[in-house]
Structure formats: C-alpha cells, structure tokens
C-alpha cells in the first residue's frame with residue numbers, strides 16, 4: 629500500500645481531493661515503476677487539484693505534473709531498479725496519474741536520468757517551472773540576447789524565480805516584475821538588480837511602441853503584461869512567452885514585430901524531445917547556483933496540497949514548493 633493525493637468527482641461533477649491509501653495494482657500501465665521521493669506545485673497542479681480545472685482527463689486522478697525518485701521495477705533496458713530519475717511533461721498529472729503519490733508508473737520515454745550534480749530534492753526544487761525557465765533562457769540565447777536588462781515577469785513565482793537566478797548567474801542584468809513589493813529582498817538575493825512594480829508595466833501609457841528598454845524577456849504572465857512588454861523591447865530582442873498567470877488574452881498590436889523586429893518565442897515544456905530535456909537538465913545543473921535554489925524552497929507534504937493548489941492559482945506562492953511525498 630502507498631499514499632496518494634486522489635482527486636475524485638461525484639455525480640454532481642463536484643471534485644474533492646484527499647490523501648488515500650492505494651495499492652500498486654491500481655496504478656496505470658507503463659514500463660517503469662518509480663518510488664517517488666519529491667514532487668512540486670506548479671500552476672497547472674493548482675488547476676488539476678481544484679474544481680473544474682479542465683486539464684484532468686480522467687477521474688479519479690492523481691495530480692502532480694512532475695516528480696523525482698528511484699526506479700523500483702523496469703521493463704525497459706534503459707532503466708534498472710535503483711536508478712534515480714526525473715519526470716516533467718507528457719501530460720503526466722493531467723491525462724496519466726502523476727507525482728502526488730509514493731509510487732508512479734509511467735512510460736520509460738517520459739523519464740530522464742537524474743543529472744549529475746542534483747539530488748532528487750534539488751531536481752524537484754527546479755521541477756517543471758525551473759525546467760521551463762531554463763528552456764526560456766536557452767531560447768533567448770538561440771535568438772541573441774541584447775545588451776541591457778532582461779525582464780522577468782511574475783518574478784517571485786516559480787518560473788520567474790528560477791529564470792532570475794539563472795540569468796543573473798550567467799552575468800546578465802535582470803529586472804524582476806512583481807506585484808508583491810515585499811518580495812524585493814528575495815528577488816535581489818536571487819540576483820535581480822532592478823525591481824519593477826507590476827503597475828509600472830501594466831499602467832504605462834498604452835502606446836504600441838514605448839522606449840527600447842529590455843534586451844530580452846522571460847514572461848510567465850501573458851495578457852496585458854505581455855502586450856505592454858512587447859512595445860518596450862529593444863530592436864530585434866526576444867520575449868520567451870511561458871505562461872498566462874495574468875490572462876490568456878493578448879491585447880497587443882503587430883507594430884513591435886513590424887517596426888522593431890521583436891521575436892515572440894513560444895515555450896512548451898510538455899512535449900520536449902529527450903535530447904532537449906537532457907540538455908536543459910545539464911544546463912540547470914551547471915548554471916543554477918544551488919544556494920539560490922535553496923532560498924526558493926517552501927517544503928510541503930501531501931496533506932498540504934489542497935491549500936497550496938488554491939494558493940498558486942491566487943499568485944500567493946513564492947519560489948518553489950517541494951512536496952516530500954513520504955513526509
């Protein structure tokens with residue numbers, strides 16, 4: 629038997645989440661059974677734990693879009709019992725039972741070996757949000773980062789915190805946009821050299837083009853924020869669009885693309901091919917200072933997840949929540 633956070637749906641369509649005892653026979657099919665050690669709380673997890681998220685494909689469901697742990701049994705020659713592994717993406721925690729459990733069974737193709745230099749707790753402190761932050765930095769690098777500050781929106785959140793720490797460690801000047809002024813010291817400790825209040829971006833005069841300010845941007849917010857930022861980019865600079873914490877609409881014009889050659893780069897962490905995932909994890913192990921990663925961690929256990937799911941949807945989580953599923 630093992631513990632899992634099981635989300636069930638009643639006949640009226642109402643969902644509820646509770647820690648439940650389960651057995652291995654109940655797990656879905658897959659080549660590799662993993663003894664999960666850590667998972668995390670990402671924005672998508674908030675949607676999957678809570679009511680009417682629309683992402684969950686089957687009930688009852690075990691959410692948790694990422695996990696790290698030790699292989700317990702494997703039918704695939706690439707993995708053997710005792711190997712340490714990490715999983716992000718592939719709709720695990722949405723369409724296939726995920727990491728909010730002491731055991732998970734998945735396809736071998738979805739896993740990567742734990743990169744050297746990281747333990748399973750550190751790997752999950754990074755988790756999907758940090759992995760996506762790294763993919764964003766790599767996309768900006770591929771398109772050429774301009775001089776001047778790089779803007780990170782939703783800076784105190786998961787993607788934003790890791791992006792800030794990586795970019796600062798690579799020697800870039802980082803401006804963090806936050807709606808929580810009380811996180812300024814935290815963002816400075818991660819390496820941000822400038823703190824920008826959310827209203828400063830959202831409430832500027834709404835012209836299609838403003839001053840050429842930012843040499844690149846990692847945007848976790850979308851919506852009005854992304855629309856304003858596009859008009860503030862330097863000529864030829866790129867925005868890595870990651871998320872929609874501030875809205876899925878994009879009330880922008882084409883002017884920044886036509887007159888400033890701005891690149892809007894979509895970042896998807898879910899369907900990344902194996903080689904890209906490996907490359908991103910190796911860069912994380914190399915370019916993300918572990919002391920800064922430690923400063924981002926909020927520890928949690930399975931029982932805490934229903935509340936944390938609500939918190940992340942309300943933009944109240946700082947940094948990265950690391951769930952010890954055995955606590």
Ligand code: NDP
Nearest residue numbers: 671782783784785786787806807871872873874896897943
């Ligand atoms: P978090 O909740 O940890 O961070 C989001 C941050 O955005 C908040 O902390 C807050 O930062 C800011 N924010 C929240 N609401 C608003 C708002 N209404 N207006 C402006 N800013 C707001 O989430 P994550 O960092 O884990 O994820 C961020 C986004 O990225 C989500 O939409 C998520 O779904 C997406 N994502 C996408 C991935 C991909 O593959 N493309 C992978 C991972 C995440 P502050 O308080 O500093 O302002």
